[in-house]
Amino acid sequence: MKKIFRFLGTGVLSAAIIAVGAVAGFGQDAPAATANANCADIDGHNALYTKFTGVYGKKTLPEMESALSTGKEYLEKFGSCEAFTEQVAFVKPHVTRLESAVRRTKLVARYDASVKADDPTEIVAAGKDFLALEPDNTNLLMPMALSSSYKSTKENNFKYSDDAIRYATTALGKIKGGWAFTKKDDKGAPVIGVFQYTFSKDAAIGELTYALAYSNYYGKKDKKTALPLYYELSQSSSYKSDPRVYGTIGDYYIEEGAPIGDEIAKFIADIKAATDEKVKADLDAKVKEKIAMFNGYTERALDAYSRAYNVAKAGPYKDNLYKVMQGLYKRRFDKDMGLDAFVSTTLVKPFPNPTTPVTPVSDPEPTTTTGTAAPTTAAPASTTAAKPATKPMSTTVTTKTSVAKKGTRR
Secondary structure (H helix, E strand, O other): OOOOOOOOOHHHHHHHHHHHHHHHHOOOOHHHHHHHHHHHOHHHHHHHHHHHHHHOOOOOHHHHHHHHHHHHHHHHHHOOOHHHHHHHHHHHHHHHHHHHHHHHHHHHHHHHHHHHHOOHHHHHHHHHHHHHHOOOOHHHHHHHHHHHHHOOOOOOOOOOHHHHHHHHHHHHHHHHOOOOOOEEOOOOOEEEEEOOEEEOHHHHHHHHHHHHHHHHHHHOOOHHHHHHHHHHHHOOOOOOOOHHHHHHHHHHHHHHHHHHHHHHHHHHHHHHHOOOHHHHHHHHHHHHHHHHHHHHHHHHHHHHHHHHHHHOOOOHHHHHHHHHHHHHHHHHHOOOOOHHHHHHHHHOOOOOOOOOOOOOOOOOOOOOOOOOOOOOOOOOOOOOOOOOOOOOOOOOOOOOOOOOOOOOOO
């Protein structure tokens, strides 16, 4: 540490005398004289430099701000003085460091407060500012993505879905791309995130993937993007026991199958109204095709709901799932008995990928008497019965349960 005394040596003193002489001899150059006037203020220099060296290493925000103010004042007054070159060289990098430290400390305080308050709007705003300083700090992305996802609901029109998708996509890309985890938990295991949004690698991938699936399916109504993600979750260690995954896929099959039920009802009405036997026969063939496809969607829905029921915790959600399954089973097989056996058989099979085409399922033709009066294949129940609910997220099937994770995501 440099210490400045009352007299700095003959070289410094001579420089000060020369500076004073320059003021006296060249009065016409007033701006330059004024700029260098402080260089002769030895006492002022010593006092300010000593003050800075006493505070430049402080750590609290008020202390750092005070040190930064002192350092800037020193450089403004004495930064151009050749006599104090060594001292200026010491102060300059510390002023730069303090500027960065003060800025970061303020960003940390703001960001931490936003995460503790779990306010997605402020988390994203504070996170953007923080990422401008530390663009590779993936820890910041976890609360930005997950709070936005957890707080997006039907009630607020999924207002944070865009942010959830944006930051979950970025975070997943960095993690899967080999981002080096910079934090560890109390057991020394690598983790990522901030405060309540801190996870191991596998858990983080699961949470972010669910955030993407949920935000795309419900927030953006983008089922094409969401379905592969839900299937990925069904195969993952962290989400394969989450009934929400299977419940959503079951809802998807019900939604997709409902228009087919409407077509069947229309064809049946057309058959009843037709008088030409060939027209009736053609319509009957179309009905059979549609019913086979409708059966396929119903069985896929039963498969998904069976898996949701199997992993759901005991309670109203699980009980309601079973009632929905009973209704679907009755509609599909026209009987009440056999649902439990169907579920047991389903669970030992691989879970169908919802992105693959649904296979039509045709029942054997019943024995008929001569004559052609009505379709030989019975139509499914009314299209109203074909839907457990009319909402994208069925409140009768996939409502929030005790297994649901943070926030109100279903």
